Amino acid sequence: MRVAIIGAGPGGLCMGKRLIDEGVEDFVILENSDGVGGTWNLNRYPGCECDVPSALYSFSFDFKADWSKPYGTQPEILAYMRSFASKFGLLPHCRFGTQVTRAVWQGGSWTLTLASGATVSADIVVSAIGMFNDLAWPDIAGLYDFRGTMFHSARWDWDHPLAGERVAVIGSAASAVQFVPEIVKTAGQVHLFQRTANWVLPKIDTPYTPEQLEAFRADPTPLLVFRAETESNMNKGMTFADPAANAERERAGLAAIDVVADPEVRRKLRPTHPYGCKRPLFSNLYYPAFNRPNLELVTEPIERVTTDAVVTADGTVRRVDTVIVATGFATTKYLSAIDVVGRDGRGIDDAWRDGAQAYLGVTTSGFPNLFMLYGPNTNNGSILTMIEAQVEHVILHLRRLRESGAGWVDVLPEAMGRYNAEVQAAIAGVDVWQFGCNGYYRSPGGRVVTQWPYSMAEFQARTGVVDADAFELGPVV
Numbered sequence: 001m002r003v004a005i006i007g008a009g010p011g012g013l014c015m016g017k018r019l020i021d022e023g024v025e026d027f028v029i030l031e032n033s034d035g036v037g038g039t040w041n042l043n044r045y046p047g048c049e050c051d052v053p054s055a056l057y058s059f060s061f062d063f064k065a066d067w068s069k070p071y072g073t074q075p076e077i078l079a080y081m082r083s084f085a086s087k088f089g090l091l092p093h094c095r096f097g098t099q100v101t102r103a104v105w106q107g108g109s110w111t112l113t114l115a116s117g118a119t120v121s122a123d124i125v126v127s128a129i130g131m132f133n134d135l136a137w138p139d140i141a142g143l144y145d146f147r148g149t150m151f152h153s154a155r156w157d158w159d160h161p162l163a164g165e166r167v168a169v170i171g172s173a174a175s176a177v178q179f180v181p182e183i184v185k186t187a188g189q190v191h192l193f194q195r196t197a198n199w200v201l202p203k204i205d206t207p208y209t210p211e212q213l214e215a216f217r218a219d220p221t222p223l224l225v226f227r228a229e230t231e232s233n234m235n236k237g238m239t240f241a242d243p244a245a246n247a248e249r250e251r252a253g254l255a256a257i258d259v260v261a262d263p264e265v266r267r268k269l270r271p272t273h274p275y276g277c278k279r280p281l282f283s284n285l286y287y288p289a290f291n292r293p294n295l296e297l298v299t300e301p302i303e304r305v306t307t308d309a310v311v312t313a314d315g316t317v318r319r320v321d322t323v324i325v326a327t328g329f330a331t332t333k334y335l336s337a338i339d340v341v342g343r344d345g346r347g348i349d350d351a352w353r354d355g356a357q358a359y360l361g362v363t364t365s366g367f368p369n370l371f372m373l374y375g376p377n378t379n380n381g382s383i384l385t386m387i388e389a390q391v392e393h394v395i396l397h398l399r400r401l402r403e404s405g406a407g408w409v410d411v412l413p414e415a416m417g418r419y420n421a422e423v424q425a426a427i428a429g430v431d432v433w434q435f436g437c438n439g440y441y442r443s444p445g446g447r448v449v450t451q452w453p454y455s456m457a458e459f460q461a462r463t464g465v466v467d468a469d470a471f472e473l474g475p476v477v
Contacts, residue, residue, distance in 0.1 A: 001402065003027035004112055004122035006100050006338070008090075009038015011128035011373035011387045013081060014059060017088040018391050022398065028120065029090065030112070032099040036090070037081040039132045040074055045156040045175055046182035048074035051282045055227040056234075056382040062087070063227075065220035069207040071282075102339040105368060108407050108477025123369060123407075126394060127335045130374035131450065134330040134337050138170060141304040146323055148308060153179060153326040162322060164188045168310045170302070171326035173198055174281055179326075181285035184295045191310065191318050193298045196278070196437075197271045199253045203282045234381040235455035240276030240432050250275045260290045268299050276432040278441075334375055334449075342367035343410070355443030357420045359411040359470065360463055361452070362390055363397075368408040368474065371397070377423050378459070380452035386459060393463035400466060400473075407476030415470035426453035 003019060005012045008031035019027050035041050050057050054067035057077065064080055072080075085091050099115040103125060112120040135152050137143070143150075151157040153175040163186040169176055172194040184190050208216070216223055240246060253275065260266045269287070289295055300312040309319045330337075334356045340348040343366050351366055358364045361378035362371050371394045378386050397409055427433055427448045433441065443449045452459055 001026065001124060001398070002122045003124040003126065004110065004120055005029045005126045005128055006103075006112075007031060007038060007128035007130070008033075008036040008085070008094055008096070009040070009128060009130065010081065010384055011130060011391070012036075012038070012126070013085055013088075013090055014384075014387055014391045015126050015128060015373065015394065016090045016093055017061075017084070018395055020089060022395060024398070027093055028122075029094045030098045030100050030114070030120065031094055031096050034096050035082070036085045036094065037078045038128075038130070039154075040077045040081060043132075043154050043156075043175070044074060044158070045153050045179040047178040047285070048175070049178065050074075050077060051174070052382045053226075053230050055223050056230055057384055059084070059384060059388060063220060063224065065216040065223050066213045067208070068213075069205050071203060071205050100338055102341070103370075104341045105343060105370070108474075110369065124371070124398065125369065126371045126373065127338075127375070128373045129335065129337060131334065131379065132329045134333050136327045136330045137325060138327050140170070140302055143305045143323075145307055146305050148321045148323065150323040150325065153324055154329070160322065162187045165321040166319060167191070168193065168318065168320040168323045169326055170310075170323065171195075171328070173326065173328055174279065175328065176326040177281045177283045177286045179324075180295070181283070181289040183324075184289050184292050187294065189294050189296070191296045191298055191320065193302055193310065193312075194268070195299075195301070196273070197269050198278060198281050199250070199271050199275050200256065200281045200283050200286050201249060201253050202256050202284050205284060231382070231385065231456065235457045241430050241453075243431075246275045246432065249280070256287055259287050262290070265290050265297050268297055273435055273437050274432045276430075277435040277437040335372055340367065340370070342370070353445075355445050355447035355449045357416070357447075357449065359416040359419050360390075360393060360459075362393055362463070363409075363411040363416075363471075365411050365413040365416045368410040376449050377420075377427075378452050379450040380454075380459070381456040385456050386452070389456075389460045389463045393466070396466045397471075400468075404473060405476070406473040408474040410472050410474070412470055412472055415467070419470075423453060424448070427451060429453075 005015050008029050012029050016029055033041055050072045053070055054072040057072055058064040062084055100112050101115050102113040104111050110122045110125045135154055149160050162183050165187050166189045167187045169192045172192055177200055180192055257266050257269050300314045303311050303313045309317045311317050336348050336352055346366050356376040358376045361375040373387055373390050433448055441448045441450045
């Protein structure tokens with residue numbers, strides 16, 4: 001059984017480790033970038049850190065106790081991923097700088113075409129490219145006419161110093177909330193162009209003392225207890241279906257804005273959508289940054305970008321040296337970022353005309369022996385917890401293939417249809433997701449394709465078994 005894993009982020013690494021546990025050594029991890037870590041290897045902007053408590057951000061079978069503070073930073077998370085890959089013998093299986101551009105099912109196996117023109121054959125393909133793959137760039141007139149320095153926050157240009165510069169930041173969501181408080185410390189002037197005010201909640205994030213870290217290393221029990229408690233709380237609240245809990249978070253978010261001295265800036269920072277309608281954010285540094293004289297919040301729409309300036313709809317011209325695009329990712333594309341062709345020559349784009357969908361977020365009908373990690377409708381709580389559950393589900397399928405002697409497995413269209421109808425009905429019952437917020441959660445057709453509307457515990461229970469009646473087994477070709 002030859003397995004090809006696309007992506008060496010948390011999902012790909014977890015999958016590789018579990019394959020080795022199962023005695024499967026014939027696998028390759030194909031990674032487009034220069035190393036392991038996925039989004040934590042590629043996203044290296046100042047202030048980058050996780051918005052999930054550190055106690056939850058390591059795999060259950062490789063618990064990390066000595067994070068520097070309650071919310072781990074990007075360098076720490078990347079170091080953990082690198083250590084994980086080395087510890088479990090995954091590096092010899094990795095091929096870095098290897099981009100998969102096409103995957104075709106034919107004759108009972110998959111052929112992956114690489115950007116180099118070479119091909120890789122595999123009986124099983126596991127996509128671990130997840131949600132944060134394709135960069136999202138704004139549709140702004142003249143953006144590419146700008147002659148200064150311009151880069152996306154997810155591909156930070158560390159060779160370009162911002163000290164003393166006039167900087168335009170386009171976008172005010174997850175990455176901007178983290179890096180803007182850092183760059184205003186040295187930039188001459190920062191103009192933050194906000195389209196929609198987000199909910200930004202405070203968090204308990206006091207760094208641990210050396211004594212605390214030593215104690216955690218000696219006995220991680222307190223952190224393991226905290227992990228269990230945090231996971232339990234997430235299971236109760238991450239679906240945003242509890243109005244009382246949402247109202248409490250809104251109160252906390254609004255109270256946090258009070259630190260901003262200028263009443264007009266405070267007004268512009270107040271969200272106009274309910275908590276949970278868009279991705280909630282967490283920072284203790286974002287709002288205080290607006291008390292600096294060199295940070296301007298701009299809410300007037302951008303009309304165009306010129307060779308040296310950003311022009312807003314009111315005619316104001318702000319001349320800048322650098323433009324940082326902080327508009328995130330095309331989160332709803334998933335595996336369709338690659339040209340994938342399944343049974344009967346059907347492409348994944350055609351199968352997902354109405355938005356990405358899969359059974360348990362892992363398998364899509366018409367694409368045998370193809371499994372996805374962090375696939376459609378699996379975004380909830382700690383993604384590492386969700387990924388572990390998905391990987392275990394894939395392992396169950398591989399065991400079934402091995403034990404049955406079958407050559408391939410494919411989810412039946414009826415089973416996938418029933419499952420997705422149930423999930424979408426549950427999503428329709430979460431009021432805050434029906435408010436009309438755009439982006440992140442929804443495909444262009446309006447379907448919510450990212451969110452899991454139940455608890456992580458429910459997902460673990462469902463992926464912990466394989467419903468044989470939901471799948472078709474085929475012979476070895």
